[in-house]
Amino acid sequence: MDITSDKMPLSVKNYPHKPGFALGALIGLILIVPVVAIFFLGDALLGLPFVPFDVFDWIARVLPGVVITFGIDIIVGIIRTFQLGETSSTAKIAEHLMAIGGLLATGVVAAAVFFFVQNRAQRRNDGAMPGLILGLAVGIPVMLISTSVNFTSTVEPTLRAVWILVVFVAWGAACNLIYNDLELMSVKANASAAAIDRRSFLLRVGGAAATITVVGAGLGALLRPNPEPDSETIAAANLDTDQVGVRPEELPNADDPVEPVPGTRAEYTPVDQHYRIDISSRPPVIDGATYTLPIKGLVDTPLNLTLDDIRNNYEAMDQFVTLQCISNPLGGDLISTTQWTGASFQKILADAGLQANAAYLRIFSADGFDETVSIDLINQDERIMLAYDWDRAPLTSLHGFPLRIYIPDRYGMKQPKWITSIEVVASDEDGYWVRRGWDEIAQMRTTSVIDTVATDSIIRRDSKFFVPIGGIAHAGAREISKVEVKVDDGEWAEAELRAPLSTTTWRIWRYEWPFEEGSHRFSVRAYDGSGTLQIEDFEGARPSGATGIISVNASL
Ligand SMILES: Nc1nc2c(c(=O)[nH]1)N[C@H]1C(S)=C(S)[C@@H](COP(=O)(O)O)O[C@H]1N2
Ligand SMILES: [Mo]
Numbered sequence: 001m002d003i004t005s006d007k008m009p010l011s012v013k014n015y016p017h018k019p020g021f022a023l024g025a026l027i028g029l030i031l032i033v034p035v036v037a038i039f040f041l042g043d044a045l046l047g048l049p050f051v052p053f054d055v056f057d058w059i060a061r062v063l064p065g066v067v068i069t070f071g072i073d074i075i076v077g078i079i080r081t082f083q084l085g086e087t088s089s090t091a092k093i094a095e096h097l098m099a100i101g102g103l104l105a106t107g108v109v110a111a112a113v114f115f116f117v118q119n120r121a122q123r124r125n126d127g128a129m130p131g132l133i134l135g136l137a138v139g140i141p142v143m144l145i146s147t148s149v150n151f152t153s154t155v156e157p158t159l160r161a162v163w164i165l166v167v168f169v170a171w172g173a174a175c176n177l178i179y180n181d182l183e184l185m186s187v188k189a190n191a192s193a194a195a196i197d198r199r200s201f202l203l204r205v206g207g208a209a210a211t212i213t214v215v216g217a218g219l220g221a222l223l224r225p226n227p228e229p230d231s232e233t234i235a236a237a238n239l240d241t242d243q244v245g246v247r248p249e250e251l252p253n254a255d256d257p258v259e260p261v262p263g264t265r266a267e268y269t270p271v272d273q274h275y276r277i278d279i280s281s282r283p284p285v286i287d288g289a290t291y292t293l294p295i296k297g298l299v300d301t302p303l304n305l306t307l308d309d310i311r312n313n314y315e316a317m318d319q320f321v322t323l324q325c326i327s328n329p330l331g332g333d334l335i336s337t338t339q340w341t342g343a344s345f346q347k348i349l350a351d352a353g354l355q356a357n358a359a360y361l362r363i364f365s366a367d368g369f370d371e372t373v374s375i376d377l378i379n380q381d382e383r384i385m386l387a388y389d390w391d392r393a394p395l396t397s398l399h400g401f402p403l404r405i406y407i408p409d410r411y412g413m414k415q416p417k418w419i420t421s422i423e424v425v426a427s428d429e430d431g432y433w434v435r436r437g438w439d440e441i442a443q444m445r446t447t448s449v450i451d452t453v454a455t456d457s458i459i460r461r462d463s464k465f466f467v468p469i470g471g472i473a474h475a476g477a478r479e480i481s482k483v484e485v486k487v488d489d490g491e492w493a494e495a496e497l498r499a500p501l502s503t504t505t506w507r508i509w510r511y512e513w514p515f516e517e518g519s520h521r522f523s524v525r526a527y528d529g530s531g532t533l534q535i536e537d538f539e540g541a542r543p544s545g546a547t548g549i550i551s552v553n554a555s556l
Pocket of ligand 2 (some may be wrong): 276324325326327412413
């Protein structure tokens with residue numbers, strides 16, 4: 001029988017080798033890969049949404065906080081256990097892969113179910129309708145999700161919606177056509193000829209899908225605009241590039257004789273190595289030239305400040321800042337230090353004129369993040385600022401361009417980046433991570449870390465040998481007054497402290513341990529400025545930040 005014949009029996013339910021669930025899964029995979037490539041190309045070329053990220057971000061927004069925390073803990077645990085690199089950027093790559101994997105899985109499952117349903121149908125339906133239904137069944141939810149969470153696309157929402165539906169309907173139509181062709185082959189009288197037909201058919205389909213994927217992804221990768229428009233931002237701000245970056249000799253403790261032990265993390269973190277945590281797959285990219293910050297609500301004079309207003313009308317404050325994520329595991333790398341520059345929040349609020357019942361600021365961000373800051377706190381702490389520079393250059397898009405808040409002594413979760421508006425209100429309201437079960441205050445906890453037991457930098461003094469041990473200690477804005485080291489079950493011994501960059505940054509410590517052969521356990525603990533010892537008991541990061549004493553083993 002000719003497989004292209006129109007004279008097929010209407011009822012095909014009795015034929016063996018009809019395509020079913022498993023073949024549907026395979027076809028689903030073959031066809032969804034080029035869909036990902038097409039979305040990638042649409043994004044790179046035209047600024048259309050890359051829907052795998054949208055769906056992933058949406059799921060991350062709607063899942064309960066505990067589930068998200070559990071997921072993050074697993075990712076961070078894997079990265080640290082297998083030493084896959086710097087935690088925050090590796091985690092972002094993992095999220096991207098999970099997002100793409102999620103769309104692939106959706107395509108596989110949807111096509112498998114589609115084949116299964118078609119297989120069980122009593123009558124053949126070789127029209128376009130089943131494909132249209134499949135395409136819309138996947139496309140409409142994805143379109144709605146993308147519309148609700150995407151803030152990176154530069155295309156009008158209706159066009160985006162049409163684009164997403166068109167791609168999925170084309171995918172559904174392809175699934176349907178292939179199902180029909182496979183079904184026709186399966187009713188061939190000669191079973192082995194049918195198998196050969198099917199194999200070469202699948203190879204052709206696979207070849208076409210691979211071609212679309214390679215061309216789409218390749219073009220997309222080639223034509224993608226530089227995702228980091230930061231050099232342009234620097235140029236637009238008319239900054240003299242010689243002035244960008246704090247030079248090592250300019251650091252306030254440059255001549256401190258207490259030198260970091262080799263292997264201690266950098267005291268001043270290069271911005272491109274600063275840890276980075278945000279709720280979205282991709283950071284919002286905001287145009288600084290047209291940007292304005294509205295400050296409204298319970299104020300006498302609502303403001304709408306441009307970046308120039310904020311840079312020029314308020315005295316620039318420079319502060320060295322150690323920022324840490326509340327999810328940072330003990331001894332982790334979600335903590336970094338750089339110089340922040342910004343405008344005093346007290347002065348800005350004074351210009352807006354707070355009304356009598358004004359008590360809190362609701363701060364909203366371009367990525368859908370939000371937090372609440374109490375006005376009492378701002379009144380008590382003149383260091384709180386709206387920051388626009390890091391390391392003497394405009395904030396990068398990853399780190400919150402054009403504006404972020406700085407609040408000393410609080411974990412990062414309380415400090416929105418990419419601020420788009422501020423509303424002065426009378427009552428408190430939980431912010432993004434607080435709603436998901438994290439600490440309302442999120443005061444940074446005292447922590448101390450051993451970065452290195454420098455067995456290859458042994459010091460010889462008076463014919464004795466010493467192993468230098470070093471690391472950091474941090475207590476938010478409460479300063480570090482003392483760090484102690486213990487070896488095995490010995491006494492706690494005081495370490496030397498390097499002057500910090502500011503009262504809110506970490507402090508580098510070092511301890512020279514009289515060398516003894518064998519294997520040893522080194523522990524560290526710190527006291528804050530009021531002499532309070534850090535919490536020694538182990539507690540995980542959720543909900544208030546990790547605590548406990550860090551120990552490392554070394555064999556000498
Ligand atoms: N708008 C916005 N601000 C945000 C976040 C975010 O996801 N969106 N993450 C917060 C968290 S949890 C941390 S730890 C810090 C991290 O700042 P960084 O990425 O610049 O290091 O930003 C905070 N501000
Ligand atoms: Mo964080």
